Amino acid sequence: MSSDSEKPQTEVKAEEKPTPPKPAPKPAAKVEEKPVELPAFEKGISDKLIEKFGDKVEVDFVKEDRVGIKTSKESVHDVAQFIRDDLHYDHAESVTGVDFPAENEIEVVYHLGSYTESSLARQVLTLSTRAPRESTPIPGQDSTKLPSLRDIFYSVEFGEREVFEMLGVYFDGHPDNRRLLLPEDWADLPPLRKDFAIKGR
């Protein structure tokens, strides 16, 4: 399973950073040398998305069993609808929030899978989108908001609630944006933000 972790470059990319963009300059020399052979089936999935949405989606990576799609917060709802109806992904495995203070953004990653389509059983589609980040968050009331995908993938319900309390990303259209795991009297920063430091570190 431990294959090459370098992301193969795809034709849409045309430029910059791999998924976790980081402030420090990285050893970028060896990446672009030879075009890597992309797995055909996974390439087909990403091609379908490009064909439909054009430059609204950006293919993050295509590797064995994994396809990564990036999109803006305006079009994430439409892209998710297309993924469910036409690509037959039917459930979300997890909703992850990743904080990028250097770019002033919070990334929300949906890992989507399929039980019904047997050819997709190995596949995981990574749909990521980004919300603006504020340095002093007021969860629920500031500009850190994203459209909820709960009406498309019911299974994101608890995942989005967790991202809301852990990173302060409010999901518009989610029926139940309450606290899930943290104590009721939690008044600090959302704990998974990078500027929330744990004691002694």
Next chain:
Amino acid sequence: MKMTDIMPPGLALKKVDERIMTLNVGPQHPGSGHMRIVVQIDGDYIVACDPDPGYVHRGEEKMAEYRNYITNVPHLERPVIHDSCNVLYPYVLGAEEILGIEVPERAKYVRVICSELNRCIYTMYWLAIYGIFLGHSTMFMWPAGDRELLIDLMEKVSGARVTHAHFIPGGVRNDLPANFEDVCLRQVNYFEKRIKEYAAVFYDNPILISRTQDTGVLSRENAIRYGTTGSVLRASGVDYDLRVKAPYDVYDELDVHTNVMKEGDSYARSKVPWLDMMESCNIIRQALQKMPKSGSVRTKLKPNPKTKGPATVYKRVESGRGSLGCYIVSDGKTEPYRVKMSVPSFRNLLAMPNLLIGEKLGNMPSVYWSLNYWPVEADR
């Protein structure tokens, strides 16, 4: 049948909101585990349910950002200490990809054996608690006693009863002890013989059947819609097991059979893990046979290993409760930038409020525990 049809007329005449009572089940309750379930009941029937997890939320994901890829191993297995090999497995696979290391062939077989032993250890504990939730004391004593056989095996391998920390990036911590194959084969054969006897005392027991059949029915569509996984999904008729569908390590060389049941009720959900244990015994026997008899079990790493550069990986394995994923974002430093555990208990939790509505309150423990739910894991 509407609830008002079977109510005494005096009650049925009252307005609904006067009849409804809110009840806190847990965290100190014999039928709740480490969580609180707020239920609203109308007479004996549950009309609303709101699970309140988070009593064991320990911030594992935040802690993982402060430790390097090897020192993350001990605390990431704590969410499910009795399934500690499986809960570490996706993290270890992901860390190997990020660190760019190969695993020796023998180590992969050792991992499969340990993983299957742990699946049985987990399921036996789960079954013991399920027995006592239903007031079936024999079903607590038998599995709790029989699982000690396999714990002895794992103790020989790793030195610890439950928290093994045996899987590390690069292989497993140490090789199997001398003469392990014979002992393992003997114990596993005896274990399989024992668990077959559970059918007579538990699964064919008319009282159990009447208490669990047709309670908490999860249809195939809803099982997919709620994104459930593992035995809950397979009990609803979806044939999905990552060991078959997306094999990792050496599972593609082994013959794995998936147990599927159609009913989707508590009875089916309690029976599928039991069938899976017999399948685990088969897998262990195959792996013992095919395993290379000698060779290295570990690619040595430096104490603070360097990554190959920025990368993201998402790895999944089939744990005792279902598909367990680990999403690691690396920014090239020696510590991960973000570790996310996509745990099966958290995913199955979504089915609970939907299944309990319309059930009798007395059926709550049997539905709740049949979801193969371990609260510590859901909270992380």
Next chain:
Amino acid sequence: MLKDLVTPENANVFVGKLGDILEKAIDKPLGYAINWGRIWSLWPVHIETACCSVEFGAASSPRYDVERFGIIEAFGSLRQCDLVVVQGTITRKMAPRLRLVYDQMPEPKYVIAMGACAITGGLYFDSYNVLPGIDGVIPVDVYVPGCPPRPETLIQGCILLQEKIKRMKARKFV
């Protein structure tokens, strides 16, 4: 005469006073008998706080069988219990509940802190949601170290607690 003294309202007070008088009168032998009774019927509350509950469950299993030593299996109302085994990590969400459970139990009550997390925070010493030990929440009688402690260790802790109860004054709480 006694009939006039005891009314339904003060019956409990009267019986309690009677116990005091009896104990003062007979002192040592009766106190020993009371403690002897407490030792062999320690009844833990069913409050699971973290992963050590797995090993607590294993301690009641046939191989270890903690019931031999008078620790009854943890099923019952907390009003009948006299032992809290804190099974691992106490998070900030659980701490008020643990205190509430402890406060609702009748005297006398004893506490065993099981596992490294309940003693100092253990592996989670730097987590944002974990208390560094339960000493700040409830008083502890016996510490059982380990992560998790083996069932044998837990049983040893229970025996230590029994030794401690033996040496306690029977009526510590007035």
